[in-house]
Amino acid sequence: AQKITQTQPGMFVQEKEAVTLDCTYDTSDQSYGLFWYKQPSSGEMIFLIYQGSYDEQNATEGRYSLNFQKARKSANLVISASQLGDSAMYFCAMRLWGTGNTGKLIFGQGTTLQVKP
């Protein structure tokens, strides 16, 4: 079965420090994509970063990087130089491509990140 696991319900980080949010996934498909979204208290889901299963290099987008370890089936999000505006819920998600493409994103339960001044 396809599944995303985020084991950290809540995290604290000091402003300007780096933080890692954990994500592990489970699938037997070879073709898939991994996503991270940010959900502020307003509710809108904001796309942060994407990693394809065939991508050899870790994805980076500004202060966000994805630590992709395929053999361990993990896709951790690293936020560098945390800012107060980073306080939000963060979701890891997976979508299957190819013949397994059902269109849906499979989400983890989320991690609430609070940045302390």
Added chain:
Amino acid sequence: EAGVTQSPTHLIKTRGQQATLRCSPISGHTSVYWYQQALGLGLQFLLWYDEGEERNRGNFPPRFSGRQFPNYSSELNVNALELEDSALYLCASSPRLDSYNEQFFGPGTRLTVL
């Protein structure tokens, strides 16, 4: 470029009534997705439309239905509302059926069933 829009922002209904939620995708996107985010249950996939056709639906009862119009906007209908239907309903869009793209989300409609 305008993002995904949803209306209404908030909707209050009573048990047994029907609710209609609307979504307009990003211009040029043909795929629309609906998700339910209920308290304590995380984000659950509801429906996927592309080019006017329903491509997939999640594990929800038939009283959850929808459609996609020729301009690619979409409507989600929930009949015979139950208290547990109270949730944030998120709509997302992506360029087309087979695009390896992220889904872009709208701000959501918060449905409250009394």
